[in-house]
Amino acid sequence: MSLLSDLRWRGLIHQTTDDAGIEAWLEERPRTVYAGFDPTADSLHVGSLLGLIVLRRFQQAGHKPIAVVGGATGMIGDPSGKSAERNLLSKEDLQRNVAGLGEQMSHFLDFDAGSCSAELVNNFDWVGPWSYLEFLRDVGKNFPVNVMLAKDSVKSRLGRNEGGEGEGMSYTEFSYMLLQAYDFVHLHEKHGCELQAGGSDQWGNITAGIDLGRRMRGVQLRGLTWPLLTKSDGTKMGKTEGGAVWLSAERTSPYEFYQYWINVDDADVTGCLRMLTELSREEIETLDAAREANAGQRESQRRLAEELTRLVHQESGLAVAQKATEIFFGAEICDLDDAQLTQIFADVPNKVFPSSRLTEGDLTIIDALVEAGLAKSKGEARRTIGQGGAYVNNRRVEGIGDCLTTENLASETVMVLRSGKKKYALLRFV
RNA sequence: GGGGGGUUACCGAAGCGGUCAAACGGGGCAGACUGUAAAUCUGCUGGCUAUGCCUUCGCAGGUUCGAAUCCUGCACCCCCCA
Numbered sequence: 001m002s003l004l005s006d007l008r009w010r011g012l013i014h015q016t017t018d019d020a021g022i023e024a025w026l027e028e029r030p031r032t033v034y035a036g037f038d039p040t041a042d043s044l045h046v047g048s049l050l051g052l053i054v055l056r057r058f059q060q061a062g063h064k065p066i067a068v069v070g071g072a073t074g075m076i077g078d079p080s081g082k083s084a085e086r087n088l089l090s091k092e093d094l095q096r097n098v099a100g101l102g103e104q105m106s107h108f109l110d111f112d113a114g115s116c117s118a119e120l121v122n123n124f125d126w127v128g129p130w131s132y133l134e135f136l137r138d139v140g141k142n143f144p145v146n147v148m149l150a151k152d153s154v155k156s157r158l159g160r161n162e163g164g165e166g167e168g169m170s171y172t173e174f175s176y177m178l179l180q181a182y183d184f185v186h187l188h189e190k191h192g193c194e195l196q197a198g199g200s201d202q203w204g205n206i207t208a209g210i211d212l213g214r215r216m217r218g219v220q221l222r223g224l225t226w227p228l229l230t231k232s233d234g235t236k237m238g239k240t241e242g243g244a245v246w247l248s249a250e251r252t253s254p255y256e257f258y259q260y261w262i263n264v265d266d267a268d269v270t271g272c273l274r275m276l277t278e279l280s281r282e283e284i285e286t287l288d289a290a291r292e293a294n295a296g297q298r299e300s301q302r303r304l305a306e307e308l309t310r311l312v313h314q315e316s317g318l319a320v321a322q323k324a325t326e327i328f329f330g331a332e333i334c335d336l337d338d339a340q341l342t343q344i345f346a347d348v349p350n351k352v353f354p355s356s357r358l359t360e361g362d363l364t365i366i367d368a369l370v371e372a373g374l375a376k377s378k379g380e381a382r383r384t385i386g387q388g389g390a391y392v393n394n395r396r397v398e399g400i401g402d403c404l405t406t407e408n409l410a411s412e413t414v415m416v417l418r419s420g421k422k423k424y425a426l427l428r429f430v
Numbered sequence: 431g432g433g434g435g436g437u438u439a440c441c442g443a444a445g446c447g448g449u450c451a452a453a454c455g456g457g458g459c460a461g462a463c464u465g466u467a468a469a470u471c472u473g474c475u476g477g478c479u480a481u482g483c484c485u486u487c488g489c490a491g492g493u494u495c496g497a498a499u500c501c502u503g504c505a506c507c508c509c510c511c512a
Contacts, residue, residue, distance in 0.1 A: 389459080
């Protein structure tokens with residue numbers, strides 16, 4: 001199957017500049033494709049995962065991917081899809097963020113693959129040296145304002161302003177598309193890049209680049225967009241109450257990441273499997289059929305979580321996430337050492353006690369629940385235990401007045417206390 | 431300025447001298463069920479050194495053996511008349 005028909009089947013094609021010809025054009029010989037990434041944070045999140053995966057697929061099909069980090073454009077702020085003016089980031093913040101993103105991308109793209117090696121570039125490198133006058137003369141000259149005003153990203157902001165709502169748009173944001181358009185021309189010149197891919201909200205910026213290429217250099221560039229990753233209820237994929245789901249283990253632990261995908265709705269899971277994983281069409285169709293027959297099995301979600309966690313956090317991260325899942329959902333805790341427990345429960349509040357309290361029988365489970373913050377008062381702790389909601393190392397506590405002893409240690413110095421289904425605390429005895 | 435009504439636990443709302451740590455509903459917590467879903471069902475829901483003790487019904491006093499409940503003053507809110 002050709003790359004493009006695979007992408008189509010996966011639902012990754014929203015629009016192309018050349019529906020009829022682009023498939024053959026891609027089959028003809030290896031091409032160079034680029035996608036941009038916003039350096040608004042030092043880590044990518046699920047929102048930008050799709051871009052990485054699309055580039056990865058292009059590379060697997062023998063094309064050369066270029067990931068552009070918007071060190072320059074990030075200073076301006078892309079108005080596409082935004083209702084209000086963006087806050088500008090400082091140069092230093094951007095530099096740090098760009099470095100962070102590069103590291104993450106290395107897990108998705110192969111930077112050492114001969115002629116189709118991936119490249120990571122920062123558009124600050126070529127935008128920075130421009131002087132304002134030069135830019136206006138060489139680039140700005142090619143942008144008819146009436147065309148710019150017709151772009152959706154601009155029209156919606158101006159329209160809102162007339163109605164008295166929204167904030168309109170600054171000249172700075174208005175200029176954003178010139179910078180991104182010029183990126184495309186630059187990449188064509190220096191890297192032979194002829195195709196820009198992006199989310200569907202990037203269409204206006206992509207076509208601006210194509211127009212600029214034609215005007216400045218008389219070349220034919222191409223564009224392709226993927227649909228925005230949304231859930232069946234219309235909200236964005238990759239958001240939790242706690243904020244975005246990040247790709248860095250520091251911001252979103254492998255366990256949380258794994259859990260996010262395990263919990264994807266039935267209605268959304270097939271789309272995620274197609275768009276985000278590299279499972280074959282046959283495998284995905286088998287999963288779909290299995291899910292329709294017995295949704296409770298949730299094999300689809302499990303595979304999705306597994307594939308993505310492995311891709312983002314490698315085999316080791318997946319193993320930790322799966323072990324943590326097993327434990328967080330009730331498996332009795334045994335045969336683990338301090339280091340493993342500390343890692344699995346890294347996100348859980350922990351409390352240190354002198355070990356003498358264990359040997360002297362000075363620590364009742366009631367006190368432990370209160371001191372570890374799992375109960376607001378001793379009364380509440382008593383109630384929880386009485387109702388069968390307290391667990392030590394995932395084994396239900398039977399006696400209300402019981403004391404903890406060294407017998408209860410799960411490993412050398414650690415004990416795991418739990419209240420209810422999910423509230424955990426780690427007790428460390430030193 | 432005059433008259434009336436209100437202020438109860440996380441929220442809403444009963445209670446009108448003892449049986450009130452305070453009905454009921456929501457929320458929250460725990461349990462069962464289940465697909466780590468939705469719905470449903472059950473229990474709990476001020477604190478403690480715990481068959482008892484302490485603190486809570488706008489605030490401060492008072493009456494009474496006994497007050498969330500009665501009286502006085504204060505604060506805030508709502509309505510009606512000027």
